[in-house]
């Protein structure tokens with residue numbers, strides 16, 4: 512079968528589109544013909560070895576593995592079941608399925624504590640086991656969920672990572688309420704768009720950011736009530752936000768970029784009792800410049816986020832089937848255009864939405 516693998520870290524030339532052996536199918540495994548997969552920011556960082564450098568090759572979470580090579584990238588995938596192992600009980604040939612970005616190990620301590628997103632002792636597709644950038648994948652059955660009838664492979668795979676994670680941020684970590692002001696930095700990215708859509712469903716007012724004025728109209732169309740251009744001086748942006756919130760400030764600030772000017776804007780506009788959720792830590796190694804006095808002065812809250820639980824992934828598929836969320840696809844490319852696809856995700860200036868791959872067109 513055709514697939515893309517990397518055997519070393521580096522620039523796009525390490526991406527090897529080639530003919531590889533067909534995946535093995537164990538008795539608990541499901542073999543899926545991949546109909547849609549994607550290139551995500553994670554894939555770029557994995558390819559470049561950025562994650563390995565960030566944590567000296569060790570896993571980012573105790574109990575999880577590091578970053579093995581060779582690797583088949585692609586956290587997101589959806590397709591059709593073509594074969595099942597003889598001890599598989601939940602799937603049959605012909606089922607349309609989503610490959611879970613965050614499978615759970617229900618027996619591990621974190622999952623028992625209700626934190627299935629922090630599951631340990633299991634492998635993650637495109638991270639510690641082969642991902643979806645291939646014509647076929649084989650995984651244990653608890654790595655899949657059935658797609659609702661009216662949900663396309665492409666939209667399911669396009670939203671599989673960002674939407675469940677953003678759902679957890681909005682509904683669980685921040686518990687956003689009707690009328691809250693939510694600041695979403697890097698809002699044209701995969702996470703940003705998903706966050707805007709969930710926050711809209713919650714009845715929040717959304718402030719988005721971009722460094723590129725050409726994206727402002729599109730971000731407003733996608734649901735932002737106000738978009739600020741963070742290339743402007745910090746104080747100008749702060750004034751714009753204060754004007755929008757009538758001096759009341761921002762209830763929840765979700766930070767997807769790691770940019771120090773955006774962190775400064777947040778600390779100057781967060782309201783008393785507000786909450787900051789810093790997410791884009793891997794985009795830069797800057798520490799978030801918050802002082803102990805800020806916690807006292809503002810009774811500030813800060814919350815972390817790592818992935819989604821199964822319930823967030825179920826909520827994603829349900830909302831997709833209802834049509835209340837809609838992953839935005841920028842472009843779909845053949846799997847053999849993997850180098851161009853990585854280039855686009857890494858450096859494309861006008862990209863709003865996901866870059867998808869089709870393993871069956873050439």
Ligand SMILES: NC(=O)c1ccc[n+]([C@@H]2O[C@H](COP(=O)([O-])OP(=O)(O)OC[C@H]3O[C@@H](n4cnc5c(N)ncnc54)[C@H](OP(=O)(O)O)[C@@H]3O)[C@@H](O)[C@H]2O)c1
Pocket residue numbers: 552553672673676696697698699700701702703720721722723726767768770773790791792793794816817818819
């Ligand atoms: N913790 C978790 O569970 C979790 C899960 C998924 C993703 N993440 C993280 O969330 C972050 C966002 O992911 P994503 O997929 O949405 O990223 P993305 O698609 O690369 O988008 C981020 C956006 O941020 C803006 N941006 C990028 N670099 C910037 C910089 N230096 N200064 C200011 N703005 C910048 C860009 O928008 P403009 O060009 O319009 O300014 C870009 O569209 C990443 O760090 C990712 O690793 C975390």
